[in-house]
């Protein structure tokens with residue numbers, strides 16, 4: 050293998066090097082919160098300061114009633130903000146939350162979080178491609194062999210894939226009567 054020299058750029062404040070001038074210039078550039086204009090901490094990843102992030106956290110969330118949620122996402126769990134705790138029914142979740150919160154927090158609580166689901170499964174194409182990429186250029190498995198492998202993996206997926214749930218940008222109104230029952 051031959052090595053070639055490249056020019057790199059260095060941030061003149063912290064000394065980190067980058068491939069492009071633009072990245073080096075942006076490195077220690079001062080950034081400001083998009084809501085309140087306060088200067089953001091160095092190398093801070095978000096566009097808004099921690100306070101404003103908290104305040105605007107749910108701005109782009111969908112709001113739904115529980116009825117709408119179970120109609121649109123049947124069998125999906127509901128969760129409790131900032132915890133990984135999920136339940137497949139609102140009543141079970143509320144019982145858990147009731148135990149976990151102080152009275153004050155409980156009375157203030159109006160929403161729980163909706164979840165999204167995907168399957169943890171094997172991507173046959175990318176398994177093959179990973180192996181092919183590591184070989185000499187233009188290496189490819191036999192076309193029939195590829196197809197057989199993909200068919201096999203698809204059958205395996207149908208049998209063994211597992212649902213994984215992740216927080217979605219959905220706020221679900223807690224039904225009044227369910228909440229009152231626990232007051």
Ligand SMILES: [Zn+2]
Pocket residue numbers: 060061062063064065076077
């Ligand atoms: Zn820097």
Ligand SMILES: [Zn+2]
Pocket residue numbers: 082083084085086087097098099100101102
């Ligand atoms: Zn701010």
